[in-house]
Amino acid sequence: MRRIEFDTIAREVESLCIAACYELNDDVLGAIEQAARRESNPTAAGILKSMVENAHVASEQRIPLCQDTGLTVVFVEQGADVAVKPPADRRGATLADAVNAGVASGYEKGFLRKSIVGDPLNGRKNTGSNTPAVMHLTVVPGDKLKLTVMAKGGGCENKSQFKMFKPTADREEIIAWVVEAVRTAGADACPPFVVGVGIGGDFELSCLLSKKALLRKLSESNGDAFYAAIESDLLSKINALGLGPQGLGGDTTALAVMIETAPCHIASLPVAVNIECHSHRHKTAVI
Amino acid sequence: MKAIGLESPLTCSVVRSLRAGDEVLVSGMVYTARDMAHKRLCDLLTAGKDLPFPLKGAIIYFVGPSPAGPGQVIGAAGPTTSSRMDDFSPRFIAAGLKAMIGKGYRSKEVREALREYGAVHLATIGGAGAMLSRHIVSAEVIAFEDLGPEAVRKLQVVDFPAVVAYDSYGNSVYDR
Numbered sequence: 001m002r003r004i005e006f007d008t009i010a011r012e013v014e015s016l017c018i019a020a021c022y023e024l025n026d027d028v029l030g031a032i033e034q035a036a037r038r039e040s041n042p043t044a045a046g047i048l049k050s051m052v053e054n055a056h057v058a059s060e061q062r063i064p065l066c067q068d069t070g071l072t073v074v075f076v077e078q079g080a081d082v083a084v085k086p087p088a089d090r091r092g093a094t095l096a097d098a099v100n101a102g103v104a105s106g107y108e109k110g111f112l113r114k115s116i117v118g119d120p121l122n123g124r125k126n127t128g129s130n131t132p133a134v135m136h137l138t139v140v141p142g143d144k145l146k147l148t149v150m151a152k153g154g155g156c157e158n159k160s161q162f163k164m165f166k167p168t169a170d171r172e173e174i175i176a177w178v179v180e181a182v183r184t185a186g187a188d189a190c191p192p193f194v195v196g197v198g199i200g201g202d203f204e205l206s207c208l209l210s211k212k213a214l215l216r217k218l219s220e221s222n223g224d225a226f227y228a229a230i231e232s233d234l235l236s237k238i239n240a241l242g243l244g245p246q247g248l249g250g251d252t253t254a255l256a257v258m259i260e261t262a263p264c265h266i267a268s269l270p271v272a273v274n275i276e277c278h279s280h281r282h283k284t285a286v287i
Numbered sequence: 288m289k290a291i292g293l294e295s296p297l298t299c300s301v302v303r304s305l306r307a308g309d310e311v312l313v314s315g316m317v318y319t320a321r322d323m324a325h326k327r328l329c330d331l332l333t334a335g336k337d338l339p340f341p342l343k344g345a346i347i348y349f350v351g352p353s354p355a356g357p358g359q360v361i362g363a364a365g366p367t368t369s370s371r372m373d374d375f376s377p378r379f380i381a382a383g384l385k386a387m388i389g390k391g392y393r394s395k396e397v398r399e400a401l402r403e404y405g406a407v408h409l410a411t412i413g414g415a416g417a418m419l420s421r422h423i424v425s426a427e428v429i430a431f432e433d434l435g436p437e438a439v440r441k442l443q444v445v446d447f448p449a450v451v452a453y454d455s456y457g458n459s460v461y462d463r
Contacts, residue, residue, distance in 0.1 A: 188391030
């Protein structure tokens, strides 16, 4: 069994939080640049160019890409042969503790906004550390630890939706519903979007899949031709809405649509859509 | 299109000269407030107490900035979703607020208040908080410090770019 020091994990998460909030990934920046070149609407092209400029300002002048540095979602793939070695003064500390320690120090050292309240309804007092993170753990073969940090903004997350379809529903029904969910998100959720779609599983798995789908490179399609065709169809229909960057009109309402699927019950066809803004921030490291 | 310079505090005649779709550059003082601050400001109005800033002619910016880094006045400072403030804004507009800066749609009630009292809603670029922060030259917390990023701040802005999303005649740039 390989053991990784608690502090090694925390430090890695800390760096990922900071990198995610200051440095837009190349695939996202590239997609915005390409959209700016292709736009037929001059206002839309101007807004897209401002988004590119924003990414350069963030990186060069050390200002976060967006003031909403998000709820921190951490996807962990833990090798079955790897465990956390807690520090001497924190016996019993878990992987989740290490992740949260990294989030807290990353948000403090990185001058990132702390946007988490400890109780959702009663008092809504800010925890002051951006913790707890939402962590999704998968156990995989091997002795590595793969950490992916996503800074998920509230404005776009608020527009995400779920629907339980009849199992006899066809692809067209699902496409129409996803397009409508994007139209409803509209200007409020900072288009152009990255749209994650989870199909199958159960109630909560479809929602998780819709978020996991966002982690794929924007240029990559689903490996299954059936779903790759739906992604392409959805992207065309969403961009045909004409909503455009910031909802002010244009050809670019979404940069990409990405679907993930899972087997499901004979009675069910759960579908979730996770709306992600153009400031699509996530970073990965393997220890 | 040439952008129109706006200097705060705003007068009724300036507001009435603006049309949905106009590009503007805002300079002067603006006050930040988002969800919780709106709730508290409304409670102060209900209790007949003074607000931490004069509403007459004021501009409220819906923003919760990230902390200032070393040598910076403020961190990233882009707009948050305006519609969450829909229940509160009409009361402030009736009390003299002349403009709000945010992103996205406003309710029928807000549009009606803009028309009746002569005020506008401006949209700026969501997710461009790094770039927008360069138009802010000073920032000071003036109320509700316990709210952290949601505290009310007085910001001095220079040529802060926005577009008139809703004018004082019932028109919206999103209706086109």
